[in-house]
Structure formats: structure tokens, C-alpha cells
Amino acid sequence: MKEHTIQLNLSPERKPKPQSADLGFGKIFTDHMFIMDYTEGQGWHDPRIVPYQPLSLDPSCMIFHYGQSVFEGLKAYLTEDNRVLLFRPERNFQRLNRSNERLCIPAVDVDMAIEALKQLISVEKEWIPKWEGTSLYIRPFIIATEPFLGVKPSSRYQFIIILSPVGLYYKEGIKPVKILVENEFVRAVAGGTGEAKTAGNYASSLKAQEIADRKEYSQVLWLDGVEKKYIEEVGSMNVFFKINGEVVTPALNGSILDGVTRNSVIQLLKHWGMTVTERRISMEELREAHQAGQLEEAFGTGTAAIISPIGELLWKDEKMIINDGVTGPVSEKLFHTITSIQGGKEPDPFNWTMEVEQCIEVK
Structure with missing residues (x-):
């Protein structure tokens, strides 16, 4: 300095x-x-x-x-x-x-x-x-x-x-959590402050989280603020879905936070030779993938929890159980690889x- x-x-x-x-x-x-x-x-x-x-x-x-x-x-x-x-x-x-x-x-x-x-x-x-x-x-x-x-x-x-x-952020460790899909309240909109890490974004999320707590769900899955149709974030984390072998995450659009763990996960998955796509994904598409047996895993990513597997989604009174409610192999591998790099237990190929x-x- x-x-x-x-x-x-x-x-x-x-x-x-x-x-x-x-x-x-x-x-x-x-x-x-x-x-x-x-x-x-x-x-x-x-x-x-x-x-x-x-x-x-x-x-x-x-x-x-x-x-x-x-x-x-x-x-x-x-x-x-x-x-x-x-x-x-x-x-x-x-x-x-x-x-x-x-x-x-x-x-x-x-x-x-x-x-x-x-x-x-x-x-x-x-x-x-x-x-x-x-x-x-x-x-x-x-x-x-x-x-x-x-x-x-x-x-x-x-x-x-x-x-x-x-x-650990979650006392249960890397175990799947139950997520409530929020259909009334929104976290942010493009052109607002969603891509900024500012206090107001978190204050506006509390009401929906309060509802999720009453229903005994760990977090809220946020949809876009215009059509309330496309997936954005889960709680205060970015979110990923493994659908028919492809890992999909919502593209950064001005209302989604550019997570450091998100970026790290994308790099790691590509390093392992997996297909990763950043794009819009709707709840209807996710529901169809679940009904077809193609929704293989879902997980949130963030500094606090690193990787948080999702075992159940509740959307419009319809429950979607993911991977039989247990932690999937991709979630598990990501968690252990990132935490091992962070703790100096594994080589750090990305510096x-x-x-x-x-x-x-x-x-």
C-alpha cells in the first residue's frame, strides 16, 4: 500500500x-x-x-x-x-x-x-x-x-x-434442503439493484422467507420480477439444475448477482468436461423435466454454504422431489473439491x- x-x-x-x-x-x-x-x-x-x-x-x-x-x-x-x-x-x-x-x-x-x-x-x-x-x-x-x-x-x-x-451455514451440512417457489413477491428486476450486493435487496426478501419458514421450507426460489415465470436465484444464492446430463444456470441478466462461487462452479464443471449452459429457464420447463424423470440434481451456490443441494421444490402446491431427496454426485463432488481447494488440501489448478x-x- x-x-x-x-x-x-x-x-x-x-x-x-x-x-x-x-x-x-x-x-x-x-x-x-x-x-x-x-x-x-x-x-x-x-x-x-x-x-x-x-x-x-x-x-x-x-x-x-x-x-x-x-x-x-x-x-x-x-x-x-x-x-x-x-x-x-x-x-x-x-x-x-x-x-x-x-x-x-x-x-x-x-x-x-x-x-x-x-x-x-x-x-x-x-x-x-x-x-x-x-x-x-x-x-x-x-x-x-x-x-x-x-x-x-x-x-x-x-x-x-x-x-x-x-x-457450517446449515447445521445439517451438505444435505438437501426444501425450497418454496415464490409466486407473489420478487427479489429484484432488471434495471434495479439485483446485481448489486446492497442491503435493500435482502430486506425485501424477508417477507417471503418468513412465509417459507412457516411452511417449514429452508429457502425461497425467486422468479423474475416481470413475468414471474423464469428462475433467478434461491434464497441469497445462485442456483443450478442438472437436466438430462446438462447443467443449467440462469444467465446473468441485470437482476441476478454475479456470484464468486457461481463462477467457480462453472469453471470447475467445464474443467471436468461437463456441459454447462447459462440461459433463461422457466418453472414450467423445470416441471416438465421433473415429470419426464430428467431433473437429476439441483443446488444453490454461495460463499456461506458453498454448495446447498435441493431435495424438494414446492410450486403451486405441487411437490417436486429431486434425486429421491438425497445429495447428488455433482453437488457432492463440487462441495468437496471447492472446500478442499479453499483449505489447501487439493491442488489449485485455477490459482x-x-x-x-x-x-x-x-x-
């Missing part, structure tokens, strides 16, 4: 580290966080690592009133020989900047963001859990901090990174992982 030196203000007291793999997801946070400020006319400035603490914001800050915020999610992994690996962090920060562009937030320098993350993880290395299936979840986010009640892009922002040791070397002595 040539233009900025990261200031260190380390906490004199450290919280106890988790003592088991029963971590849950996003409930425990490390001792420190990274913060950098943006001021119009000055740019991004004052990068610093400080003790994890509440934020002090004016009640009129624009984030509270107009929702100008973006975020990312990625993980750090501890290998068996005690190395720390990140998985494709440059893609996360590149996507953060695409979200910034859509929300009128100033871009961050990708190399600077990665260096800041490496230094923060170097400080917090002892927080990376060592148990199978665990990792250190990384949440970078940007919020508008100008105190002003007019509708315009903010002139001030904060870029923050927090860390959380996590276990996806990035090592974090200990660059700060922590006492």
Missing part, C-alpha cells in the same frame, strides 16, 4: 476464542476491525485497524434514510500446515466496486482493500477456527455517513471490514487461493 499506511490501534484486552466447532454463523466477532473514511474532495483516507466497537453515527446519517450501502462476503481458511488462505478475494472487491457504481458510492482500490484485509487477518489469525467445516467469515461493507436529509449521493462514507469465526503471510507481530 504505497499511498496509505494503515494505522494500528490494537486492543490491550482480548476476548476468549471459541473452544469448539459449534460456532453457528455470524454470531461471534473478533477483537479488531478495519475502518477507512471517505470525504468528498479528499477521497479515501485514514485507514486503520482498531478494536471492534460500536459505530457512532449521527441520527441523520444518510445510510439510515436512503439505504446507500453495499457489502461483500468471503472467507479465510486455516490449512493443516497452519497457512492462511483467501479464496478469490480480488473478485469480491471487484464486485464491491460494481455495487458501488450502482449505488453512487466511490470505488475503493482493490489492491489496497486486499492489503488491508491481509493485515487485519494477520492481526486476528488466532481467531481462525481449526475444526473441519469452519472458517473465518469476512464482511467488508460501505455505508453513507453524511448527516443530511436530502436525497442525493452522500459526500462521506466509511469502508469497514469485520471478521467472524463460523461453522484461486491467495496466502496471507504474517505481516504484523501481535503481542
